[in-house]
Structure formats: structure tokens, C-alpha cells
Amino acid sequence: MAHSFSFFAIFLCTFLLGSQACFRHILKDWRRKLPDCPQENEIITAVKQVLPNNSFNVSGFNIGWYNKIVGPKFHLNYSDDTLALSIYTIPGVFSESFVPFLCETGLSIANDSWVEFIKNYTKAVQRRLNNLTKLKLNVTDKDILYTHTMLGPSHPAIYVQKAEHAAGDAYYYQRQNITPDAWPKNKTIYGVSIHPLYGGWFYMGPVIIIEDVKCPNKKQVPPIDVLKTRTKKIELLNMVNGDWHTQKWRDVIPVKKNYTADYLEYRMAYGDERTDWVTEYYKDHCNKK
Template structure:
């Protein structure tokens, strides 16, 4: 059975060329930070990876995917693209038992199958800023304040896409790495959380720290469009980047 270093290298080799980053963690680290309904049913030492898309994913993975695939529009093309790339990892490890959990997947009770921001935090990939990180508390106790992850290199210009679990690989010696706290002041944390909760559509919360790379105008247009209306945007992209636009 391959060790975490070998597995990490192979998963990264598959996904990094397509604009993804891969970070390992243990299921126990995740389960210690979520409520019981969200715990994953594996041994605490089970190896898993959080996968996130960088700004480069749109050009390196999404455009090529929609140029060669016929998306049925029953699912958002981005989600179909993520399924495709996660399956590439599964196919590369035919002897391993692998579970993939995507950020868009829900249980029968409409609960997310995995809390990707928590997974990203415990993996040391991106700091998950929450209400508890603002002391003293700024908001009315009855108000819901949603948390948001910030990456030291990309700021908010990235997306946590899901988790890949190697069900039979146990790695109790996996080094634990803390995420970089790049929004240190109380004032900036308030600005970040209020920007995300109240004005997320203006994108400004993503610039709470300087980003080395950001979404292109084309990418922002896609994500700013409601999923039900994205077919037209996809057709525009295909016409521009896929030759004659035909499958």
C-alpha cells in the first residue's frame, strides 16, 4: 500500500496541471472540528485530501472540459467538470477504495456531505474565518454570520471543491500544518465577514489580502451568472475557445 507522500505526489500530478491544489489531512482532524451530524465514518487516521481550484482552473480545466464534453445541463457544467477530474484520481488508483465528496453534494436531509471550509482549515490550506475569530463579538447574538476561507496566496479568489478519501490508507504520522492566519486584525476580520455576508456579490471581500492571481473577467461573468442561466455563457465560451463551437 502506498504511503501518503507517494499518494499525494500522484494526486497532485493529476490535478495540478489543471489548476487545482491538493492538501492532505486526516479524518480525525476534521471530525474533531465538526458537529456529530457532519462527522465522516472513518478511522481517525484515514488519509484524505482537500481539493481546491485556483484561478487557473477556468482556463486549464473548465474550458478544455466544455470543449470536449457534451454537458447535459442537468448539473452545472462546473460541477460536471469537478466530477470528471475527481474521477481521474479514482481511476489512477484502481486498487484503492476511494470516496469522493463534492462541495455541492447534499444528503437526503439537504445537509452538505462535507464541510469543505473546515477540511481546508485542518489541512492547513486556507484559514476558515468565523464569528468566533472576532473578539469581542461585533454582531447581534441572533444574527447568523457565515464564515469564509482565505488563502495566503489567492485571498478569496479560489474555491474549495471537495474531498477525496483513501478509505483503507491510515497515516497516523501525517504532519499537521496550521493554516496561515493572513487576516490578523479584528477590524479586517470584521470587514471580511461583513463583506462576505452582506456584499458578497461585489467580490471585494476576496481582496482582503493581496492576491497573486485573480479570476479573469470571463470567469467572473460565469460565476456571477445564476446557474440556471449559465447555458448562454457556456455557449459564448465554447464559440470563442472551441473552434467552431461544436462538440
């Protein structure tokens, strides 16, 4: 019965649209019915098994979505339908994962503790992905884009605010999205990303590109524009470009969880100051004999 109905549908379609158009129509319909990206679920499940709880989030996006919204110098040289993973840390990361990592690893990383922490888990993710026997992936070091890697002034290897916007994780608010423009022409106004649950209390990166997995049918889910009015968007950009030290920009929306005082102190210390801070923190919290 079902078969005779399909034959009838094809016959009718050919009759109405002609054979070529009908074929295109059937192909389009068939692609629409395919699962978004069959390998993605397995990959994300595996990544979540490696990353500690309450510390990281991960989601998938297509490289083409990122390339479309960045300037040519940021283009990533992979086909548009290549799957990539956007990973970011959430407020629990400091006490639940970073401090245990620091205490276990010791003060040798005091200097570059965040980079070493992120690298440690990213490498674990890379190993796990390359061990998924069914998918036979080969994620190489060049497919891993850390947010601290700079290729030149104002040229990070990954423009991560745009990557997370493309992935639907956090909305990137920029001056050019506000019309009419609200500032004098000669004033520089930087953009900033806001997460729907954590506001400004999250830290982005890295991005991992899965070159072997192509997802032509993956559908893009846009990030949530949590700031509904032009006034609110202007208020955010003024806060972040004016007095970002006060941290008020991070609370531009009510948030689920923010940074602890310790974590904020850590984030606000730079260079030698951070090394000293970590050294003191280690002595007070790691109880090493």
C-alpha cells in the first residue's frame, strides 16, 4: 500500500514538475529528513565523558557558519560543512576542576596556570576522540585552536566571540548591530558576548575542528539575544568599554551562577601578579607537605 502510494506521488510529481525538477524536489525532501549530523551526538557524548562536571560546556557548529561572519584574515581553511566543537568554561570550573588540577600538578604551572589547565583537558579530549574506534577520527594539533594563540596584533587564531555566536552559545553584541549608531565616530567601542544563563561569567575556548566529520544537513540554532532593547545593548557596551573593572557588565542579565571571590581575583590578576597569587593560593589550599 505504502509503495503504491510512493509510486503515485512520484508519478504525480513528474507529471506536475517534470522529471528533473521532481528529482531535485525528492532529493531535497530526503536530505531534510536526514538526521542533522549523525556522528555529532557520539562525539559530544565522548567529549563530555572526559571533561569534569560543572566546569565545561560543549556544542557543535559548522565551520561555514563561522567563516561567514568573520573577515577574510580569520577564515579557517576547512570546507563549510566541517564540524567543529565550541568548548567554554562555566563558573564552577575554578573550585571543581582548576584548583584540584593545580594542587595535583604543583607550582611548576603557576606562571601559565590557565593555559596549562585548558591544554590538559583539551589534550584528553583529543586522545578520546582519536580512540573512538567506529568513527576513525584523526584530530591533529593544527585542528585545535586555543584562544590565547595570537597570529598578530588583533589577530587571534580563533576569534572566539564569533565562534560562540556561530555555535549559538552566546550572543556577541557589537556596535554595528546598534542602529542608529550611539557613539561619536572616533570612539572605539569593543563588542562583548553574553551567555543566556551565565551573562558575562564564563570563559571561552578552545575550538576543536573535526576535519573528518562533515555535516551538510546540520541546522544552525542562533544564539539567544537576551538584551531586547537598543537601550539595554548600549548600556552593556558602555559598561564594558567604560569601567569593565567593576564587573557590572557581567550581570547585565540575572545569572544562574557567577564567579566566587577567589576565581574573580584569579581572573583579574595578570602576569607576575597572577603567578604570585597562584603561589599564595597553592600554599593556603593545597596542603602539600
